[in-house]
Amino acid sequence: MSAPYPPHPAQFDRQQAVRIALDRGLYSVNQLGGDLADHAHRIRAILWSPPRVVIVGRLKAGKSTLVNALIGAPVAETAALEATNVVTVYQAGAPSRAELVGLDGTRRPVPLEAGRTVSLGAEAADIAYVHRHLPSLSLENLTLVDTPGLATLTVENEHRTRAALIDGFAQTRSASVDADGAVFLFDSAPRADEMDFLRQLGFTPLNTLGVLSRADSFGEGALGGRNPIEHAHAHAQKLAQALASTVSTVVPVAGLLAESTYTGQVTEADAIALHTVASMDTLELMDLLESENPQHLGPVMRDRLLDLLGEYGVLGGRAVAGRGAHALNRWLIEHSGIAEVKYLLDSAVQDFAAVHRADRILAELDTLAAAHPARQQIRTITDWVRSDPAMQPVLLYRALRAMLLADPHAPVVAELTRMLAGRTDAERLGVHPGSTPEQIAGHAGERLTQVQRRAMSTATAAEDAALAELVRTYTSMRRQP
Ligand SMILES: Nc1nc2c(ncn2[C@@H]2O[C@H](COP(=O)(O)OP(=O)(O)O)[C@@H](O)[C@H]2O)c(=O)[nH]1
Ligand SMILES: [Mg+2]
Numbered sequence: 001m002s003a004p005y006p007p008h009p010a011q012f013d014r015q016q017a018v019r020i021a022l023d024r025g026l027y028s029v030n031q032l033g034g035d036l037a038d039h040a041h042r043i044r045a046i047l048w049s050p051p052r053v054v055i056v057g058r059l060k061a062g063k064s065t066l067v068n069a070l071i072g073a074p075v076a077e078t079a080a081l082e083a084t085n086v087v088t089v090y091q092a093g094a095p096s097r098a099e100l101v102g103l104d105g106t107r108r109p110v111p112l113e114a115g116r117t118v119s120l121g122a123e124a125a126d127i128a129y130v131h132r133h134l135p136s137l138s139l140e141n142l143t144l145v146d147t148p149g150l151a152t153l154t155v156e157n158e159h160r161t162r163a164a165l166i167d168g169f170a171q172t173r174s175a176s177v178d179a180d181g182a183v184f185l186f187d188s189a190p191r192a193d194e195m196d197f198l199r200q201l202g203f204t205p206l207n208t209l210g211v212l213s214r215a216d217s218f219g220e221g222a223l224g225g226r227n228p229i230e231h232a233h234a235h236a237q238k239l240a241q242a243l244a245s246t247v248s249t250v251v252p253v254a255g256l257l258a259e260s261t262y263t264g265q266v267t268e269a270d271a272i273a274l275h276t277v278a279s280m281d282t283l284e285l286m287d288l289l290e291s292e293n294p295q296h297l298g299p300v301m302r303d304r305l306l307d308l309l310g311e312y313g314v315l316g317g318r319a320v321a322g323r324g325a326h327a328l329n330r331w332l333i334e335h336s337g338i339a340e341v342k343y344l345l346d347s348a349v350q351d352f353a354a355v356h357r358a359d360r361i362l363a364e365l366d367t368l369a370a371a372h373p374a375r376q377q378i379r380t381i382t383d384w385v386r387s388d389p390a391m392q393p394v395l396l397y398r399a400l401r402a403m404l405l406a407d408p409h410a411p412v413v414a415e416l417t418r419m420l421a422g423r424t425d426a427e428r429l430g431v432h433p434g435s436t437p438e439q440i441a442g443h444a445g446e447r448l449t450q451v452q453r454r455a456m457s458t459a460t461a462a463e464d465a466a467l468a469e470l471v472r473t474y475t476s477m478r479r480q481p
Contacts, residue, residue, distance in 0.1 A: 017390035025385035051353035057185030062213035069258035093133030181207035181353030207352035210247035216254035216312035258338035274321035399466040406462035444477035
């Protein structure tokens with residue numbers, strides 16, 4: 001076997017190390033020549049492109065609004081218009097352009113109107129998804145996938161969402177979006193069919209983020225007795241516990257406030273207009289917002305402010321509007337909760353989406369080996385890739401996925417999750433952060449003995465595999481100090 005490339009990455013982080021381990025394997029597959037060079041090239045392109053996170057939830061949950069807020073441009077059509085009926089992939093790239101990906105995997109360019117994808121009408125029938133490239137730094141590490149949603153007005157939309165996302169669902173692999181993680185939006189408690197759909201996507205809670213959307217109108221809304229965003233926070237905590245086997249956490253978000261700000265729509269003129277109602281008391285203002293001819297604002301500005309800020313933004317934002325559009329925009333961002341979503345997307349979700357991606361690449365290599373005359377050589381390479389210590393998180397992740405399907409309440413699920421989510425060996429073992437290397441090795445040794453004992457009486461094949469992975473991990477931790 002020829003010398004692997006690139007060089008060993010002691011200085012790189014875990015993600016980079018995983019990618020490099022796989023890249024070495026792909027290089028060796030490439031060296032086998034013939035059609036394997038093409039396969040290696042194709043898989044390598046997947047390896048080095050940003051992981052894809054799909055935004056799922058019912059129609060009108062606020063998915064496209066959140067996508068626009070995250071990208072910082074009004075690219076996704078919001079409200080139930082024609083263009084919301086297809087799955088759209090938003091990926092960093094220049095120049096700004098869009099392609100239609102057919103159900104058979106073929107691609108053709110489609111013109112853009114005002115930066116948005118044109119509505120597709122009858123054409124939509126044989127389209128798997130729209131692939132939109134746009135020069136946006138916020139997409140550099142993560143590709144976002146907007147979906148029409150579930151149980152929408154038409155059965156068609158739901159079918160399309162499933163078809164593009166669920167492996168082997170009614171279409172060819174080449175027309176599949178291949179998502180690596182999900183943001184799951186709901187504006188109250190999610191329903192059983194949504195939970196089922198998420199399970200079918202085959203992720204883990206580590207790469208699935210829950211978002212309690214439209215937090216600004218939660219409960220009784222802006223005009224009720226309780227602050228809707230605070231109310232949403234309290235509810236999100238309860239939901240996070242109830243949905244712990246599906247999502248890592250639940251973050252309340254008022255996407256509209258973030259969208260209006262990050263797409264640059266809230267201007268000085270808006271702040272000035274909003275300031276004119278700053279001294280009104282709430283009841284007076286409520287009447288004004290509903291009146292046919294609102295004094296101070298006029299109907300056009302009133303509608304505009306409600307569209308941009310919602311009732312909550314108008315009521316709460318007017319106090320700071322006197323300090324100008326900058327202060328108003330800051331207030332909107334702070335109250336939107338978008339910062340936490342961005343943070344989690346950029347850290348944990350991105351990280352575990354990358355692990356999911358790596359797992360998929362291993363699966364691609366296995367599929368390739370199964371069907372190819374050079375299967376023996378490919379298997380030698382994949383075995384050797386698997387034995388690279390850098391691949392350990394990927395193998396633990398695979399074991400976790402299998403356990404979630406086989407027996408989601410087994411104790412080993414929590415153990416695998418902790419092993420993956422922990423940033424240090426102490427966190428992975430769940431022991432005191434100040435533990436010495438000797439103590440860590442001691443704990444790992446104890447855990448190893450336990451796991452070996454449990455491995456003698458397992459309930460499922462998935463548990464067998466999970467315990468074998470844990471044995472490997474504890475063994476290497478025990479050796480490490
Ligand atoms: N008040 C409020 N309205 C929102 C929020 N997010 C979305 N909306 C509105 O809800 C409607 C549906 O949003 P959209 O993003 O198109 O939902 P999607 O079908 O899930 O993509 C639009 O009219 C949005 O302006 C929010 O955080 N607060
Ligand atoms: Mg939408």
